[in-house]
Amino acid sequence: MAAIEYALIQLLLQFTSTEALNAFLRDPRHVAAMIGALIAISGALVGSFLLLRGFALVSDAISHTVLLGIVLAFLFMTAILGLEADLNSPLLIIGASAAGVLTVLLTEALSRSGLVRQDAALGLIFPLLFAIAVILVSRFVEDVHLDEDAIMVGEIGLAWANTTSHCLANCQEVTITPDHPQAQMIRECTNCLTLGISPRDSRAEFALSCANCGTYSPAQAWRQGLVSEQPTLVFWPKALTTSALVALLTIGFVILFYKELKLAVFDPVLAQSLGFRPALLSYGLMALTSLIAVSAFDAVGSILVIAFFVIPPAAAYLLTDRLSLMLIIGAGLGSLGAWLGYDLARGSFLGLVELSNLLAWLNSVLSLQLSTTWDVSVSASMVLMIFFFFLLAWTFSPRYGVLASLVRRSHQRRLFEDQVVLRHLHNHSAVSTRDEECSANTLHLHLQWPTLKTQKVVARLRALGFIRQEGSVILLTAQGLRAMQSFSQKYLPQITHDDP
């Protein structure tokens, strides 16, 4: 991990200075947005396939049950291997991934027994695994920051502060031994405590000990004033590397298995018969889901990570029919939401609305005493931004949006009304009945429509040149007849015409 970071830093320093890089990485906004975008990319890629396979809620289940994997791996590590408690150990990530796959395996086994439906099976398994994890944590894990709360709620706004320091120049480690010139030697009474005497007592024995001996990393040595030259340091946020690696792995997985994944999503039976083993692929997908969920714990927590899996792909799904485009749009929307979410957390909605003004207005209208500083969880705000994009897609999508389907429906309604009138006029075009049936004054009675509606439709048809009026009688024009016939041919082919 450190080697990768070091190489990356060297690469970046080809283009920029150390100071600029440090300043960039010290800005919480940059770090939060980059990590958020990386999580959004991994989430959207995997989430698209989950969504299309109908597994959207499985991501929710997995993101909870990985807690069991983490706890079991943790207990295995400390109690059986006797290792130091370390929450960054790769063992925990392996445990978490295994727990994710286990959730899916158990759910499938339960629903395949036919005794419980699939949704109920999932709803039985994941609270159970989660409950076991919570019991294990409170029963066996002590003194470690590993609890429900820590895992369910993360904060991406703090990711910039958790860094690894990389030294680029003047990098001496300093080891202070007792004979080093900078060693601080102190005379200590060795038997004062045991005998209960003061150091002035004649029985007191003394020994020299070194107060600052030990090995100092370059950064520590500079801070302690042990070296005269300041080392060149770059502080690299840890979460950035993890999320970048996971994103790379996800992109690699999706590119490598794109064809197979596509087939497994849209035609699992064909995939099976072609020998692609869709089941194996879907376990791979689940393991990847767990991996992303675990890597995102610190940043966004186990519940909000579902948003990164589900919402961007869902928005993309409403915008496009192509899988490749869905992946790209999903990743793009997610990243954009992550970038803009930071401003929202600090109180600015797209630079359009200042939330502090909104709160002040609420205070004055409802006479409340709300604080007017809106400074909230960054991860939650990112999700809200992404959800806002989803709402936009839902409303304005050209093909599947609410507005588009309203327009389409009102167009269909108008078309239908036009055709009803045209056909009525056509059916009663015989001279004997038309004075009675096609009079502008009584047409609404024959159609059984409200007067206003009838007038509107008639006016529209006249403007189109489909009808003309002679006295009070409405007549079909040749153009109107053609419109009626072409409608019939297009939509009502089974109706035969015995037109003159």
Add this chain to the structure above:
Amino acid sequence: MSQAQERLSWLWIGLLALLGMALIPFSQWAFGINYDYTLRNVALGGALLGAVTGFIGCFAVLRRESLVGDTVSHAALPGVAIAFLLAGRQMSLLLLGAAASSWLGIQLVQGLVRTTRLKREAAMAIVLAAWFAFGLALLSYIQNRADAGQAGLKSFIFGQAAAIIESDVQLIGLVGSALVALVVLFWKEFKLITFDIEFARADGHPVNALSVLLSTLIVIVIILGLQLAGVVLVVGLLIAPASAARQWTQRLEKMVILAAVFGALSGGSGAVISALDADIPTGPMIIVAAFTIVLISLVFAPQRGILWARRRVAPSQDA
């Protein structure tokens, strides 16, 4: 099924309920458990809650909406936060806010399913995450305030059984009986929309209104359970007793009663077991107890159980 068999099966259910109640003196005698004020409240609250969730959960499970509880419970958070901002720490208002916000979430799920090509579970996941994010944002806004009156708001979400007081138990009992009464009142209609919604629609029943009513009842029962079990575990409490009861009977009447008994058993026994050791949290223990009942039912239930299926398959293989 003959009348005698019918009567016998009801007798079994009654016996099971009595056995469950006998757990109290038994645990006092065998483990020396002292039913102090806290434990009395937790055990009674757990049992009541289990009974109500089991009862209502049957409809969720049969309508293939088991996971609706997951969305409902997470979607409560913003309502809790807003109620707190407006009115402070008043339990009844917090619950009301929670119910209102979950209810809105569920309506959005319905709207999404109706107007888009998203599947139901995708819509549920979207609403769950978005509502929860809004709730977290509000919660962090509340935590930034100078006055620290927000203590315990989080335990509302993650569940803290030990904080249950007598008035909470009364609330669960009161609201729970009202819910059960409503279900009994609309029994025929709910049964119809659960098993054959198309027929119900064709028959002229107000299917949409009934569905909204039923989902409202589910929302209320989950909000009641939040404080005891927390957002994740209440999902299990809604599904487990119903899934277990489904294995033993084909009739809805028996299923809901049996689910209520199972729910009460797991709620009560989970609370009592967690009293044995201070380090065992109550909510998770209730879920483990409920799942134990599910497991027993899956294996041993007559007709459907795994053992039964074995016995049925074996002779046919010989032949």
